Amino acid sequence: MAAARAMWTGAISFGLVNIPVKLFPAIHENTIHFHMLHDEDNARLQRKMVCPVDGKEVHPEHTVKGYEVGPDQYVRIRTEELEAIAPEKARTIEIKDFVPLEGIDPMYFDRSYYLEPQEHAAKAYKLIVTAMEKAGKVAIARFVMRGTEYLACLRPVDGVLMLETMHFAEEVTTPEELPGMPVKAEIGDRELKAAEQLVASLSTDFEPERYQNEHRQRVLELIEKKGRGEQVVVQPPVERAKTGGGDLLAALQASLDSSRRRNPRDEGGERSPGRKGAARKRKKV
Incomplete structure (x- = not known):
């Protein structure tokens, strides 16, 4: 397996202390990707941008960003205007607060990463990990990666700092916003x-090892069979009966x-x- 590559480098800002770190993804996706082919000649299809007014193909240099404010009404936004208000490209994970992990609903977590100390930063890295373990707290921080600002949670796990990107509060739907909640029965x-x-x-x-992606395995088996030229018989899915009322007990x-x-x-x-x-x-x- 090839050595993991850091996708971000910077420093953890902890009071007046800066701890140089590298960010590595903790999860690798196993998603199976398909290409769209022409059913007549198996040629891989291409996606093109076409103007619905004149039916002509539009090349990237003739495109602009627009935000829809009403039916077929758009506000044009120039790239330089977005760049002027982009988050500062400081390579710093700025710790804002320390909070109990159990006080964070898991729905706020998004993606997981490892933070590795850079050269000569091992002692400072170990210090913050140990301090957080003894305090029983995790850190809430902000940082910018690839032009996007993130809210993050830093938590010590077996002597290693993990960074979880988080959703902002306005991105989370509460149960009270759902029409059928709370349940009354x-x-x-x-x-x-x-x-x-x-x-x-x-x-x-x-x-964790007990739970496998069974659907992915079935797709791989299907691809293998089709690749060998085998005929595959499609079975209709079996629908489970719904349970309720007197059937529940x-x-x-x-x-x-x-x-x-x-x-x-x-x-x-x-x-x-x-x-x-x-x-x-x-x-x-």
């Missing part, structure tokens, strides 16, 4: 007890019975750990 004691037993029967330690009990047969429980009433054991424990902050 009455549940019976028997239903609740059966549901609690089902949760207990499926409870175990989190082992019966469905819960059937699920509980099935879970007990598949997953023998230990003396504590929870499912026994998988063969590979529990996932590597991460230090809590």
Whole structure:
């Protein structure tokens, strides 16, 4: 595997202390990408910009940015105007606050990165990691990457600083904004007890390696079969019956019975750990 390449370099600003760091992605995507082909000759199709008024192709040098303010009404914005108000290109992760991690709803997190100390910054890096671990806090910071300003959370994990880019508050939808929330329904004691037993029967330690991208594997198998010239029979998807009303308790009990047969429980009433054991424990902050 090729050595990881830093996608950003700068420094963590911590009071009057600056800690030079490099930013590396913690996640690599395994998305399968397809190209659009012409069904008659298998040629790869090209996308072109066409003006709907005269039907002619428009080249990039003849395009401008526009913001729609009404039906077919646009405000033109020049590139230099955007550049004039762009965030300052300071290569600094500026820490604003330290907060408890449990006080942050996971929905605010977006992408995960590792922060690695640059040369001669190991001691300062270790200092902030240790201080945050002992305080039980994570840092909320701002930084600019590739012309975009980000809100971020810095958290210590096993002696390493991780940076999670975050959504701003105005980007997050609250349950109160949904038409069907909050849910108003009455549940019976028997239903609740059966549901609690089902949760207990499926409870175990989190082992990331147990959960595979099954759909991706099926797509790869399909590609392999088609590449060998095999005929593939498409089966219609099986639609699951919806559960509600008087069926709920019966469905819960059937699920509980099935879970007990598949997953023998230990003396504590929870499912026994998988063969590979529990996932590597991460230090809590």
